[in-house]
Amino acid sequence: MEKYKASSIATLSALKIHVPDHLPLIEGIDDVEPRTAADVAARLCAMSYVIGLGYDVPGNELKSKIEKYGLSEYVSIYEMALLNQDSISQQDKFNMQWLAEAAQALAWTIGLVEMDHFQGCDDDLAEKIPFNTDPSCFISESKLRPLDEIQQQADLLYRMHWYAKNCRFEGKESKLCESTISERRKAIDWAYGVEEDWDEVPMDT
Numbered sequence: 001m002e003k004y005k006a007s008s009i010a011t012l013s014a015l016k017i018h019v020p021d022h023l024p025l026i027e028g029i030d031d032v033e034p035r036t037a038a039d040v041a042a043r044l045c046a047m048s049y050v051i052g053l054g055y056d057v058p059g060n061e062l063k064s065k066i067e068k069y070g071l072s073e074y075v076s077i078y079e080m081a082l083l084n085q086d087s088i089s090q091q092d093k094f095n096m097q098w099l100a101e102a103a104q105a106l107a108w109t110i111g112l113v114e115m116d117h118f119q120g121c122d123d124d125l126a127e128k129i130p131f132n133t134d135p136s137c138f139i140s141e142s143k144l145r146p147l148d149e150i151q152q153q154a155d156l157l158y159r160m161h162w163y164a165k166n167c168r169f170e171g172k173e174s175k176l177c178e179s180t181i182s183e184r185r186k187a188i189d190w191a192y193g194v195e196e197d198w199d200e201v202p203m204d205t
Contacts, residue, residue, distance in 0.1 A: 001151075005023075044110070101184055101187075150191060153188050164178035
């Protein structure tokens with residue numbers, strides 16, 4: 001895993017983003033259980049409905065669609081709890097809106113998009129994900145990027161997340177949006193198999 005660390009540090013250094021050499025390596029392949037392309041694609045489809053909670057779409061309507069298309073197992077416990085509520089807090093709405101950045105990362109994992117960590121999610125991202133239609137072909141035909149690309153992305157996002165958090169702690173201006181980076185890191189780490197439960201993916205730096 002040293003090569004991913006070295007590559008990330010070199011990339012960030014070229015962008016004048018400095019992270020310490022002593023930060024640890026990310027999890028090796030023996031410590032994770034990578035998701036299948038079908039898992040990633042199904043989670044992405046489920047998220048396309050859950051994100052609607054952030055824009056005042058009634059949870060019961062979204063849940064009905066999720067159940068219709070067999071996506072319930074790809075909705076996290078936290079998200080399902082929100083779908084079952086008559087109303088949710090403003091913070092929960094913000095959390096669901098930010099899931100768009102996690103969706104961008106998952107879409108990248110199956111080759112639908114590229115990622116620029118200095119920009120928000122693509123304006124046309126939603127158009128690339130089946131919505132209000134049977135996603136079964138989309139799910140079964142999806143293909144993962146090579147594992148080494150996912151590992152490199154996981155390492156890069158870990159170090160970017162450390163940088164963004166450190167800027168906040170020290171009251172410095174960050175070149176990166178911490179929320180964007182943290183959502184993308186969570187999604188990539190989930191796809192890489194760091195943690196099976198979406199709600200429990202560790203975000204320590």
